[in-house]
Amino acid sequence: MSDQRSTVFQTNPNKDFLRTEYDYSHVERWHRKAVRRLEYLGLPAWEMLDIICWEKFLHRFTTIEREENQQHLMFLQANVQDVEHRLYSLYGEFDKILLSGCDKYGQSPEWPYDVVNLDYFGGFLYSNLSRPKAIKKLISNQANFQRSFLLIITQHLRDGDTLGEKAAFLEDLRRSLKSITPDKGAHKKVDKVIDWYVSAGTPDSFRQALYMNMFLRDEGEAEHFDVECQPGILYSGTGKASMVHFVTDFVFHPGIGHKTASKQSLLQLIDLGTREVRDGTFVLPVQVAPKLGISK
Secondary structure, eight states, rough: OOOHHHTTOOOOOOHHHHHIIIIIIHHHHHHHHHHSSSEEOOOOTTHHHHHHGGGGGGEEEEESSSSHHHHHHHHHHHHHOGGGGEEEEEEEEEEHHHHHHHHHTTHHHHOOEEEEEEEEEOOOOOOOOOOHHHHHHHHHHHHHHHOOEEEEEESSSOOOOTHHHHHHHHHHHHHHHHHHOHHHHHHHHHHHHHHHHHHTTTHHHHHHHHHHHHHHHHHHOOOOOOEEEEOOEEOOOGOOOOEEEEEEEEEEOOOOOOOOOOSSSSHHHHOOOOOETTTEEEEEOOOOOOOOOOOO
């Protein structure tokens, strides 16, 4: 498992492009908006390639590493890059650290953060739902400090959805969309789009992208964040692992007790679809998800 994980986290042209071009532009945008250096929490692996790339925008870095030898290499890398004094490293599984509040040695994350970059091993859905619970806790912790933040997530397109979570989600989404679109003609569009996502012939990457963006929106709005999602980005990682990449803005709205309504509507989110990176650049995707095309 350790060797497999090490292989997965090796960089390649697609990951390099996302880090140095796409994600860089979003981190730079948040830095301009904050007018200060940003607090970072992430899973950078020992090379700390994202931290090194975005270093001029960052203040302190809280890192999480689950393997002791990798954590040691991270400290050596920080020393070489002359950023060791800005590094605060936690040891253990990030899901467990977020849910319990501390790592294996009793150290806790230093909340709140401005940039959270979770490039994690495996997918999102497993039978114990520990990963969704951990992301919920992350969003809740940020809300407790009323801190807006940029969330970057990279995950495998494989998970343990043994409970049929995504299938149930799509049927719930079908009912929700019909409830906000009383025009019966629009219902046909809803059925066409949802049937496409449900179809066994549709790659799971599309379901994963829609499910994840909807999950982040729902959890963020419940904690008083105005959530703006970007299209899920599909790419082939090291060893041809199928990956999907998400970038999401969470802007906190203080002084309200009700669930926030994001400026990006539900219909707009669904029509985001996906983008694809191949050979280190954005390309026209082989398949495109159908759009609702319903104005709201």
